[in-house]
Amino acid sequence: MYVCSWLRGDPSWVVDSAGTPWQSGGKTYDAAKALDGDTTTYWNPQNLARHYNNWYIVLDLKAPYTLSQIAINNFGDTDHDIKAFKLQKSQIGSPYNWEDVTSVGNVQGGTSDRQEFGGFQGTARYWRFVVTQTHAGWQPWLKGLGFLGKIAGSWLRGDPSWVADSAGTPWTNGGKTYDAAKALDGDTTTYWNPQNLARHYNNWYIVLDLKAPHTLSQIAINNFGDTDHDIKAFKLQKSQSGSPYNWEDVKSVGNVQGGASERQEFGGFQGTARYWRFVVTQTHAGWQPWLKGLGFYGTRAAPAGAAAPSTGNVNLALNRPATQSSTDFKGDPGRAVDGNRNPIYGRKSCSHTAMERDPWWRVDLGSSQRVDRVVVYKRMRIGEMWLEGFQVYVGDNPNVVENPTCGGRQSVAGKKAITVNCGGMTGRYVGIALPDKRQYLILCEVEVYGGAQGKRVLSLEDKLESLREDLEKAVEMEDLEDLEEEEAFEEEAFEKKGLDEEALEEEVLEEIEALEEDALEEAAEIEGLKEEVLEEIEALEEAALEK
Structure with a gap:
């Protein structure tokens, strides 16, 4: 079984990150630099505002891992050193469904020494590291990012029905057929014995359909225990499609012990597929293999395109308490969450602030929620462009503009509704503001959705x-x-x-x-x-x- 250890960082894990990486001297300081094991390089995300507080790195570990510690190396100055961060996980790929796993607010600044943080445990393939604060508010410079954990999974219970094909003709004796299914029945008194193939054939195979994609990381075999038919070498292959298969090598082993029927386990690989092929490439004496047991360590993988929970079509903001920086023309803030999308102000369905600098509006969701997208309905006819450049904020701070933003500044030209993708950010408050502008803030409806975006059926x-x-x-x-x-x-x-x-x-x-x-x-x-x-x-x- 696997034990927890510090995982070897892999720059290819990075699938997304905030900002634009700094470039200097022909070198790009992207998020992969935090995982390359070289503390002379670092991640430096540019073109985001000071106090942005939502600098993130999205990681695909290629298989589910159970993590229980995280380590970072700051740059070592107080301008760009991380002060607070959170770690999130998702059980599915894009669109992700982020869940908070741990939050840390006491990262030391002014040092580049490795700092480790524990007290949590989570299992997923997809992870997101989010910097929520730096010591001076500037973008983070991150030299190193590491994780303590182990690949998730268990020894799968063998199922004879997995066998879809095998080499040779199974030996039959005493009314019993010694086919490939015997290697998966959990009974080591029976075995696979493929006949009618030449000595040194060296391509005896079993094709397996695990019925669903699985991520495998160990394989175990039980030889018969004689040196004539015991396996000496094998390879494990996978295919992403059924027949006709497209086999890719995953692992080759050449040191299987002969003369013993005890279980032998082999790791050092990782692959995900529904279809697998176990190929015996050599036996100790060249005769066909007699295989008593075949086992796999792994976990069931999420199918491609798996959807997030159905909560994606529930408007979390409907009839929730709302507040705004000021009120004018009787445009109470609650009008923006009353369920009425009518864009004509005279229909009394739009909120309205006074003409002021940096106006804002917010809704209280009651507790911290995952926010995938925010849909904003603007006023039409008069003032259609007054909402130009608005920003959405999501976080747990009731002061709207202190929370992280999502989606950047929005263009409203030619649109009645503007959908802002927040990518699974979490927070109790969803806010809208017009930063650096002196203007009315008018919102005819604001809808907040958590979970995967579903296609809306018009009633x-x-x-x-x-x-x-x-x-x-x-x-x-x-x-x-x-x-x-x-x-x-x-x-x-x-x-x-x-x-x-x-x-x-x-x-x-x-x-x-x-x-x-x-x-x-x-x-x-x-x-x-x-x-x-x-x-x-x-x-x-x-x-x-x-x-």
Whole structure:
């Protein structure tokens, strides 16, 4: 069995990382430098803001490992040394489903000596190391990253039904057939004995279908115990496809002991596949092998394209408490999580701050949650571009802008809804802000989803909502094309909702009245903007007179 040890770092484990690696003297200081065993090189992610606090490295260890300690080597200055980090795991590949395993907040700065941290245990193939704070807020310079652990798995229980093919013709004696399945039945009084092949054939094989992909890292055999038929050398191969197979060598062994039937175990390899082939390439005397037992150490691997939990279609923000930096035009912050995506401000479904510097809004999810994506619905018609450049923040700090950001600054041109991928970040608070801008922050709906992104199926109500939007545009434009859309809306609404013509007419009139109310409210808002501009002009005039 494997015991825990410090794993030998492999730069190829790195599949993703934050920022753009620094380049100097023809050398790239990417995340792989933290795993190359050379402490004269380091990871230096550039082009991210100071106090970004979400510098990450995503690792694919190629197989599930159980980890219980982590070690880092800081650069040794207090500007770029890591102060706090967290380690996360995912049971599936991209899109990942990150779960926190451990958080550390006491990493020493000003030293490049190795620092080790334990007190946790987790098993996964995919891991993410996230720097949540450096001593001075600048990007981390990380010289070394190491893990203590062992490959996950156990000795698989042999199943004779795994045998899909084998060489030769099995010997039959006393009504018993000595086929390849005998090597997997757990009974060492029976054995595989392939006949009708020449001496020194050296290609006796067993093809196995494990029914699902498995990651294997050890193999065990029980020879018969004589030197005529005992295996001396073999190789293990894998194929990612069924027949016709595409065999790749995984391990070759040439030192199997003869004259003993005791179990012999061999490791030093790792491979993942559903289809495997055990090939005897030599016996001690050249005769066909008599194999009593064949075993494998490993673990079942996640199938390619495995989906994350179905929680991905649940809006975590719906009707949760919301707060914002200020409130104007009666735009309470809770409107952005009321389930109403209507983008017309007069419909009373959008939040609205005052005109101010760096406005922000946040929702409290109640506890730390995994956040895969945030969908933001902006205001339409007036102020469609006021949300340009907004940022999403996810973390456990109620001060929105102190949390890590996801997705960068967002462009809203030509979009009604903006989806921001947060990649499984975790936090209690999801915030939105307009950094370095003096502007209104208006949000007509904010939806927060955890888990894999699922395809949203439009309901009848969603379709009707879309039709209502078309009608509002028709009334606003008042041209022939839009009148045709209005007629189509009436016909579809009549068919889908079963309204009679009189009720439908009333519904259209209500929509027109609502549009008139919108226009009045928007006119008031424009008047407010005019007053604000006039005040600024007067202030400029006064300043000019003073000069």
